[in-house]
Every structure is written in structure tokens, then in C-alpha cells.
Amino acid sequence: MYRTSGKVILLLMAAIVVPGVAVLLNTCAQKEGEIMNEKIETVSRLEAGKLKITVIYDNNPYKEGLETAWGFSCLISGAEKTILFDTGGNGSILLGNMQKLAIEPNTIDLVVLSHIHGDHTGGFDSFLEKNSKVTVYLPKSFPTKFKDKVTNCGAKIVEVEQPLKICENVYSTGQLGRLIKEQSIIVQTDKGLIIITGCAHPGIVKILNAAKDLLKDDILLAMGGFHLEWATKGKIKKIISAFKQLNVRYIGPCHCTGHKARTLFEKHFGKNYIKVGAGKIVTAADL
Numbered sequence: 001m002y003r004t005s006g007k008v009i010l011l012l013m014a015a016i017v018v019p020g021v022a023v024l025l026n027t028c029a030q031k032e033g034e035i036m037n038e039k040i041e042t043v044s045r046l047e048a049g050k051l052k053i054t055v056i057y058d059n060n061p062y063k064e065g066l067e068t069a070w071g072f073s074c075l076i077s078g079a080e081k082t083i084l085f086d087t088g089g090n091g092s093i094l095l096g097n098m099q100k101l102a103i104e105p106n107t108i109d110l111v112v113l114s115h116i117h118g119d120h121t122g123g124f125d126s127f128l129e130k131n132s133k134v135t136v137y138l139p140k141s142f143p144t145k146f147k148d149k150v151t152n153c154g155a156k157i158v159e160v161e162q163p164l165k166i167c168e169n170v171y172s173t174g175q176l177g178r179l180i181k182e183q184s185i186i187v188q189t190d191k192g193l194i195i196i197t198g199c200a201h202p203g204i205v206k207i208l209n210a211a212k213d214l215l216k217d218d219i220l221l222a223m224g225g226f227h228l229e230w231a232t233k234g235k236i237k238k239i240i241s242a243f244k245q246l247n248v249r250y251i252g253p254c255h256c257t258g259h260k261a262r263t264l265f266e267k268h269f270g271k272n273y274i275k276v277g278a279g280k281i282v283t284a285a286d287l
């Protein structure tokens with residue numbers, strides 16, 4: 001009897017202490033990135049004409065001369081900061097493709113890592129060797145060993161748990177999902193939201209809903225890995241109708257979206273389907 005009530009007391013204590021710790025961590029994170037709450041209002045939207053997204057790393061080919069390999073990485077330029085989103089699976093392919101695209105690693109201010117999988121973080125060490133003067137936004141759930149490695153290189157880290165503002169007009173959805181925690185990036189332009197996903201493990205529709213709820217704006221473009229490589233045709237069709245309901249205007253699925261889903265998306269989105277692969281440059285002005 002005593003043992004049971006002891007357990008109950010422990011559980012009750014945990015229930016009180018855990019939210020307390022969460023509040024504390026939120027406060028710590030606020031020093032680096034601003035956590036989204038009612039106090040943060042989007043003052044102005046980024047002029048879409050300024051924004052450029054360059055796909056550095058993808059398993060789908062696009063630009064001749066670039067190497068393709070399983071993984072994803074892209075450069076977001078034209079916002080307040082120049083951001084590298086994910087780093088692909090292999091450092092020499094990442095840096096080689098960057099060179100071919102005339103992207104200087106030391107012009108990058110921030111790195112945002114979507115999730116821990118090697119096809120998104122594998123090129124990160126090689127990048128850090130070229131430029132460690134960056135701030136790295138990573139899901140809080142990343143292993144301590146990984147975080148220590150980053151800080152030991154001299155880079156700063158921001159552990160992402162809640163949705164937060166990364167820089168002017170650029171936001172993180174916060175780490176979503178249960179098993180594999182993942183953050184996606186949102187750029188708020190004057191034409192609507194651009195959402196870029198790494199692998200979309202939490203579910204692409206869930207991610208888009210989270211972005212829309214957060215910024216209360218229309219979705220101009222969703223691009224990146226949608227994680228539908230192994231999905232059935234039925235599931236893909238359901239996702240397409242969810243996209244239509246959400247009023248997603250343009251889509252650029254790549255990486256782990258898979259050939260079957262890409263073909264179906266292209267069929268349903270027609271001229272609003274963007275063929276994305278290594279070397280593709282998406283200029284928001286054209287959308």
C-alpha cells in the first residue's frame with residue numbers, strides 16, 4: 001500500500017516538476033531565438049521578389065554537373081540572414097555542389113537542421129570545417145553528443161522546441177512529431193508562406209497546418225521531402241486533396257517524396273507543380 005502511494009506521489013511530483021522545467025527551458029531559448037507567442041507580431045512580410053531558394057543537395061537530378069545523392073539541403077537567401085537548411089548526407093558532395101553553384105560557405109549566417117537523420121546532417125561536419133561562425137538551430141531532442149560537437153567547434157546553438165522566429169520573416173514550426181522530432185522552416189513573404197520540409201516525418205499535412213495556424217497566412221509554396229516514397233496511391237490522393245483544401249498554390253516535392261507521389265502531384269497541380277532537384281533555384285518572384 002505504502003509503495004503504491006509512494007509511486008503516486010512520485011508521479012504527481014513529476015507532473016508538477018516537468019512543466020516547470022519546460023517553462024525554464026523556454027525562458028533560456030528566448031535569449032537566442034524568439035519563441036512565438038501573442039507578443040510577437042509579424043510587422044512586415046518579406047518582398048517575395050527578394051527571396052531565392054537554391055537546392056544544393058537532392059537525390060533527384062535537375063542541373064547538369066551537380067552530384068545527386070540521397071538527402072536534402074537548400075540555401076535560403078534574400079531574407080535578413082542567409083540560411084542553410086539541412087546539409088545532405090555527404091560533406092564532399094555538399095561542398096562540391098556548393099562550389100558549382102557559386103555558394104561560398106562563409107556567406108552563410110545560420111544553419112537550420114530539420115532532424116537527426118544522416119541524410120540531412122551527414123554533410124554538417126564538413127560545412128562546419130569551412131564556416132563555424134554560424135548559429136545552428138536544431139531540434140532540442142538532438143543527442144547531447146551532437147550539440148557538444150557543434151559548440152566545441154565554436155558555433156552557437158539554439159535548441160528548438162516551440163515554434164520560434166529565426167530572423168525577420170523566417171520561422172521554425174518548432175519540433176513536431178513523436179518518434180522522430182523534426183522542424184520545418186517557414187518564410188513569410190508578401191505573396192504568402194513558403195514552407196520547406198526536410199523529410200516531413202511528422203506528416204506533411206500536419207506541418208502545413210501548423211505553419212498556417214502559426215502565421216495565419218495563405219500557403220504560397222510547400223517544398224522539400226514529403227516522405228511519401230512508400231505511401232500507397234490512396235494515401236497520396238488523400239494528401240493531395242488535403243493540399244487543395246489548404247489552398248496550397250505551388251508545390252515542389254523532392255527528396256523522399258518518391259516518384260509515384262511526384263507524378264500524382266504534377267498531374268493535380270499542373271503548371272503550379274515545380275520540378276525540384278539538385279541545382280534547382282526557386283525564385284519567389286516567379287510564383
Ligand SMILES: [Zn+2]
Pocket residue numbers: 115117199201
Ligand atoms: Zn528522415
Ligand SMILES: [Zn+2]
Pocket residue numbers: 071072117119120198199225255256
Ligand atoms: Zn531524408
